[in-house]
Amino acid sequence: MSLDLLLLAALDGFSYAGLLFLVSLGLTLIFGVQGIINVAHGSLYAFGGYTAASLVIWALEKQAPTWVLLLALVLAALAVGAVLGGIIEIGLLRRVQDKDPVLQLLVTFAAFLMFEDLQRLIWGATPYSSSEVVAKLGNISVFGVTYTRYQLLLIPAVAIVCYLGLLFCLRRTRLGKQIVAVAHHREVATALGINTKRIGLITFVTGAFFGALGGAIAAPTTSLVPGVGTDMIVLSFSVVATAGLGQVTGALITALMIGLARSIAVYTAPEMEVAVPYLIMVAVLLVRPNGLFTVAQARRI
């Protein structure tokens, strides 16, 4: 493997890690507060991607400038996060809140199944692409390797902004502190006068927005086909599980690790590409069963 190729792989991995982190951030946030792994998170990614691609294609027909296209991506994610996230939280999760955790997981799985078909009904099976956005932002040269600005700068920047924004909200704002309190102990938080229902909805919609935003900013870089949601939910779960469920900063480091490993595999052993993230997860969980960044907790009997 030549040095150029290694650099290219590193850049690929870096950009992909940004995406992966964004999606994982939503997943881990929802788990941290609600205690639910939202399998339908993959559908949010896919819906965000498709909606964004459709919006961009429509905007291009109207000869919209580049900043409008970028805005369209964010708007698509906001709409998908609010609408689908709201539907899932209010329509489904609230109804099973007191049931067996297994049933809660299955409800999101059922929602995922339904969204997969809905997505096919709405957008069909033909690939969707909106790569014009990437072309408009132009290229950048890093140590002699030419790379698109969109993938190298914009995607990681969006991920970092979301991460810092979330951290700021959680640590510095009233709402964020309420969210943290609910994550720590739901009952005590309720007793302290926090409206846990409202907090639950806000967290879920925020998490859903991150998932949809991942899809939306990924849309210009790939062509969307049915099944993208499945790959993403399993992959982002492997990030979240490797980092430790509910670990936001851990997810950032793990996403980088898995993103880089995956892209190196793409160049050196393409048939292993899909397996690499899971192999990392298995290896980590063998040594640290609760993930890399989880702190030990007292056992509840």
Place this chain on the structure above:
Amino acid sequence: MSRLLDLRLLTVAGSLLCLVLGLAFPWSKTPLIVGLCYGIAALGVAAMVRAGQVSFGHAMYACVAGYTVAFLARAWPQLDGMLLIMGGIGTSLIAGAVIGVFVVRYRGIFFGMLNLAFCMVLYSVIGKVYDVTGGTDGLRINRPTVLGIAFERDGFETALLIGTLGVAVVLGVLVQRYFQSASGEALAGIKTNETRLEYLGLSARKILWNGYVFSAGIVGVSGAMFALVQGLVTPDIGSWLRSGEFVFITILGGSGHAIGAFLGAAVFELVKLFAAAYMTGIWQLLLGATLIIVILVAPQGIVGLLLQKSAASKGGGGH
């Protein structure tokens, strides 16, 4: 007593119905066998649900068994169908034992998603290693002899139907026995309160591992049978959607009694036939909607409803 009798009666009636249907309408043999295979697989998944664990990756054991059957049948074409099935079960048991060591350390979401991860790895590797597995085109399996008898297509299907039905009943009884055995009760104890189980001096991991290997073997049976009736294995046999369908059937039927898996499979096949005839393309939509309704209305599944009903009628009549 009476409710057990009911379920036994239901088993006998259902088996007879399968046989009569299959013999009267030859076209119905394949859907019947496929339905029974799904039922058997759900039986395996149900064993895990008893322990409060849902695996989203059990189709990998059907996949392992199916491909073993294909490899064996291609390497030694003269091998008997029975031996092929045995081989399939064997490898799925081995795979279950190895992967089990790892996954039984986890509960709940981790358990489900780790199984899914293993399943996805297997699925994608099989799809990519074209030279060995034929990629997404899969591998053809020539019709083997069964117990030394070479069958024509129709005879082979009849033999498979009778065989699958027999296996389904035997496994159903076996699983029900297992549920009521000490080991099976301990398995259910993992769901109720694992810490107390450990205080009793039992190793929860060991119990779950036993159950896991057992369930992997059962799903393996279904995979081997399925491969034979299709005469073809493709990676789809191990797709996440297949695993999801197994879970669906298990929840729909209920894990309170072994017969639930087959009741669930019957409803599942009916919905599938219905969807194929009238609503192509929204199959998953129907599945998802049904699953949500079942979870909200009858979280114990069909079996739960049946048991509730018989308990209520018994209570009303006796007191």
